[in-house]
Amino acid sequence: MSTQTKFLLDESKLPRRWYNIAADLPVPLAPPLHPGTLQPLGPDDLAPLFPMELILQEVSTEREIEIPEPIREVFRLWRPSPLVRAHRLEKALGTPAKIYYKYEGVSPAGSHKPNTAIPQAWYNAQAGIRKLTTETGAGQWGSSLAFAGALFGIDVTVFQVRVSYDQKPYRRALMETYGAKCIASPSNLTASGRAILEKDPNHPGSLGIAISEAVEVAATNDDTKYSLGSVLNHVLMHQSIIGLEAMLQFEMAGDDPDVIIGCTGGGSNFAGLAFPFIGQQLRGGRKRRIVAVEPSACPSLTRGKFAYDFGDTAHLTPLTKMHTLGSTFTPPGFHAGGLRYHGMAPMVSHLKELGLIEATAYPQTACFEAGVLFARSEGIVPAPEANHAVKSAIVEALRCKAEGRSEVIVFNLSGHGHFDMSAYSSYFGGQLVDQGYDEKELAMALAGLPSVPA
């Protein structure tokens, strides 16, 4: 039996091209619509928000897009990330399954988010942009863009959901260490923020509101662009480096995954690991099980409607066809802040509709229980978001045990939990409960979806 634990790629093996799943789709993605005209968007409509290179990536159907060398140079600080065989977790579960995890917590910001923050900052810098705005929930994305901004001389302003801003000062300190400015959202700096504060001066904020504020600042300032950490096609494509590396690493390991698992909020870490494997299948390769895992309290893929909807609360963004709980839906407070979003990436939603992926949902206490078992066997304390993937991997491994099957399972361990220890404290203190969402509110939010002519 091989006792090898880590499968490391030399940095000479760092992928040279991203994989774009749009090239292999059997049915093309529904086009995004202009929020005013409800007509399909053209590249120019996005120009106030993004530099042209990223807009072209967003609509590209080229299978491979070259990763510019200055971006690869930064990636070499931590990439290729390790693929690790979870020998000790397998033993703890007594499963005949082989469990692997791709560990993205080795990045300086502690998650997969720099995989797209670095290219986004670089393409903006190339276009002469010196100011970027963005939003963040728990802060994984905001700190990643702050890091990227520091490397390429870009001023980054982050609108952070107020409840996280108040409760998680350490991610904010991380953003400030990288030189970014962090503002509690809703804020008085934007019309969208002021409109919310007028109704409720103590509004806790939401990702949808923070997006509105960041988009508004970029749209109304010529020298400022906007950056999004998930959901968009080009963001998911940047993350494909995860799965491309994993393929090379599985060759080293002499294994091939039967089940591929990722947690889904906006969908980017899941897509990053899964899309290159799905692409193989679409080009005539092997069919594998691909499992998206979401929180029961914010179940866009498993309980949302596949429909056109806005990405933000103030309805400043284009409409995209996706699984959505409605842009007015406010999920209950739970600790996986990165998964508290009403929508799902259009590309992930599309693949779900095509039957190419499965989706499942778990409540947070079950996910923390899985994360603690993982920490006590493998050492790494996962981020609350990643605990959803850990939970699903354990469920699959126990199924293998019951069925006596030695399947190969891989999941994306998208980040470590060192900034989320207060959530673990709450879990151990028994203060963490599985609060469901409000069924009435969901029904109302879904009833309020914009009507779009067919």
Add this chain to the structure above:
Amino acid sequence: MSTQTKFLLDESKLPRRWYNIAADLPVPLAPPLHPGTLQPLGPDDLAPLFPMELILQEVSTEREIEIPEPIREVFRLWRPSPLVRAHRLEKALGTPAKIYYKYEGVSPAGSHKPNTAIPQAWYNAQAGIRKLTTETGAGQWGSSLAFAGALFGIDVTVFQVRVSYDQKPYRRALMETYGAKCIASPSNLTASGRAILEKDPNHPGSLGIAISEAVEVAATNDDTKYSLGSVLNHVLMHQSIIGLEAMLQFEMAGDDPDVIIGCTGGGSNFAGLAFPFIGQQLRGGRKRRIVAVEPSACPSLTRGKFAYDFGDTAHLTPLTKMHTLGSTFTPPGFHAGGLRYHGMAPMVSHLKELGLIEATAYPQTACFEAGVLFARSEGIVPAPEANHAVKSAIVEALRCKAEGRSEVIVFNLSGHGHFDMSAYSSYFGGQLVDQGYDEKELAMALAGLPSVPA
């Protein structure tokens, strides 16, 4: 010019033996003395605290000691750790020097401490021990032993300095995630703790007091042993894996370090990187500059006395000959909690007396400034302790710039700062000052050193 950034060793290259510098010393270490009789200690005197295998390692003069396979198996979760060329920092400084760092923050606990926690827990488990006590300041050591305990089925009780226990709840949460029990020190559980609390119920605690409590529990309970995270010979030897890996990695890089730098509190991360290189020199190899960096506010190597002293406040530990500020010395509060110790490892002190290493000290704000520059160029936010090594590396690199010399500098980046972001917040908020120690208190503490017959 090589653009290679990371020098990674395959896990097949994980060292099979620790390096024991005692084998190469030109003058042997002064023996530890029994606290009661002031006579040299025998192995049996330590038996209430440590398992025999570790005691034998403590006094061994064998050059190489085999690393048991079950320990190497755990190390493979994160080791070999990367050696990284800091291209971006070099560029930011405009230095012709080459700067490398050995990054120990990749361990599950985020620092170098598991390098000794894992073997200590394993040797205890082999000896049938199921309970360990220890002390911790900021919590790097406590969380590492908690992690090790989880892997080998050992109950770990950590006495944490009260001021850290109150101010840094997240490291405590990490210990609890690994299943350890964490107690604020001074506590009511021990005679040493009660004696302190009687005088001052609000005593903030100190490492010296926490050591007394942990040692007392182990000494008075047959089923419990004690574990120390630094200072002792066997601890420093366990850390030699850092330098042994670095040597292989410098061969890959085609470079050879001229200056080797580590921060020093108890001395273990410094020793881990430096001792294998010093050993080469002692066996007739090349002489290199070896620099120990300590905080100006707790300068045992640069301002302490080389004398026999106790390791703890209640004088339960053996006396060792070391650089000490006196066991009653209380350093002012500063953020590098891991460096707030009155003494220095006897082996590091001995090498200093022999002229084999240099020592220097920096105030904390200068170290934070260096850490922020490092984060904004290399991405990783260093722990406040490691910032002292970063500062020294920058000073050396700027000296190279002034002298037009292209020296090769390596420092030990002993841990990341993700649990220390409140310290960075204080730094940015201007609340962080360079508080010197009290000269009178130091003089008194030194005057109170135990008198030992020559």
